Amino acid sequence: xxxxxxxxxxxxxxxxxxxxxxxxxxxxxxxxxxxxxxxxxxxxxxxxxxxxxxxxxxxxxxxxxxxxxxxxxxxxxxxxxxxxxxxxxxxxxxxxxxxxx
Numbered sequence: 493x494x495x496x497x498x499x500x501x502x503x504x505x506x507x508x509x510x511x512x513x514x515x516x517x518x519x520x521x522x523x524x525x526x527x528x529x530x531x532x533x534x535x536x537x538x539x540x541x542x543x544x545x546x547x548x549x550x551x552x553x554x555x556x557x558x559x560x561x562x563x564x565x566x567x568x569x570x571x572x573x574x575x576x577x578x579x580x581x582x583x584x585x586x587x588x589x590x591x592x593x
Contacts, residue, residue, distance in 0.1 A: 500582035510577040527555020
């Protein structure tokens with residue numbers, strides 16, 4: 493499994509609107525993507541930190557690559573229409589779960 497974390501700083505006055513857009517236009521469509529294992533939409537809870545995170549789970553590297561393209565490790569997916577919501581371009585990082593016995 494691969495955990496993909498997409499993160500962006502958003503303009504405070506449009507954070508609610510952007511979260512709604514992500515939930516209805518992005519996350520709702522991921523269910524139809526092969527290898528997608530679920531996601532959470534997170535928002536910072538402080539008045540001065542306006543970060544949004546999408547934490548998604550993927551079956552394997554092939555599934556992430558099929559979704560995000562050949563530059564999946566370093567290039568976040570975002571749409572041109574999201575510029576008005578973002579203070580900076582988003583970032584993306586990936587993790588593998590670690591189990592302890």
